[in-house]
Amino acid sequence: MMTAIVIIVVSGALIAGAIWGIYGSLSKQLEGFLVALAGGALLVSALLELINPALEENSVPITLAAVFAGAVTFTVLDYLVKEKWGSDSGGGLLAAITLDGIPENLALGVALISAGPASVAALSGSILLSNLPEAAGGAKEMAENQHSKKKILFLWVFTAVILSASALLGHYLLTDVPSEYLNYIKCFAGGAVVGSLALEVFPKAFKDDKYWTGLATAIGLVLALYLNTLGE
Template sequence: MMMTLIVIAVVSGALLLGAVWGIYGSLSEKTEGFLVALAGGALIVSAVLELINPAMEKSSIGIALSIVFAGALVFTGLDYLVKQKWGSNSGGGLLAAITLDGIPENLALGVALIGADPLSIAALSGSIFLSNLPEAAGGAKEMTENGASKKKVLTLWGATALILSLAAFLGNLLLADVSDSLLAYIRCFAGGAVVASLSIEVFPKAYKEDSYWAGIATAIGLILAFYLNSLG
């Protein structure tokens, strides 16, 4: 249980740490774009290897792919609504992305921690940490630049970290005995949300701020995530 709590704290704490970095740290647009692309590369691996592919092996392919599509559809709709309220240039889209795909992802993380060996835990938590940190930094910075108070932004990202921590903890406690197919569907929904967030939020933002270096950063993030995954 202690290892579970430590991993949950590290993974979700990346959101709060990233928000503090984005608000108070010195973060140029190019650096921000590079880091967001880096996170995007890691998320590609996370979506395919940790969410969608394992689910395809344990459930009906047709149903699994339909739920992937549903995850993308729900994220896209919520992202649109968020931008209608906060504006297309706010960090609200990234906040919505992290929350929507993070809840089922952290539920699955909680289950994965049950009986997992240390290397597997390091691979999974490292990939999520790598994606959460720069996204939170970029999103928090944009929210403050668009008029939100620093206190409000920190509160929002802190609340998000708390929600995702709770999701992982509940996954560890309550989903240990659920069927593999149900857990697979949770992961498929998360994978679909990740795919939509990459295309709508992550890569367009990275290219806008860091131009062609975003392609290099994406490859680095992908390589790092593949390496972490290979450790397990």
């Protein structure tokens, strides 16, 4: 039950963020600052919760290969969706915003299998913090491009449902997987998260908030490190 609640709340932040972006007020500077802060927190969580356990318990070469494979997979899919398919059409737009959330939700679903409360708090908090400004900024930009507000909200609600379902499905399907292989799956998800941060999060943050991005990233990093110490 707790797993479902965590995943639904985190994905629900996409809907809340979309409503904020469509009907509320959000400056580019604040959006960039929040995105960078969330990115710093996510970077720490990906390293500590997803990648580091495999480095300590599994084969180092295979672990590093899994991380790289995750980053390559996200990069290729991001290129295909954004450059080849295009994100202006309804289907392309849905694919684009769904793809951006897949690494984080995959990571959350897998991490919830064996992570402790502090680890879950750090990772889920980072993703929730990331989802809010990303959805708000994306929905605001879509509204400015003359998309119907109802259509925009529907796309974000549908995305939240898809990501929640994929996280829950991944969590329950992988529950009985041996820890060695589970660690490699976490590394793959961690690599995908790193790829999404490099391609989507930090460039957007710098574009909107310029040099405050560095400070915001450091704040997010410190917050995530602190949350991880609470379970020690």
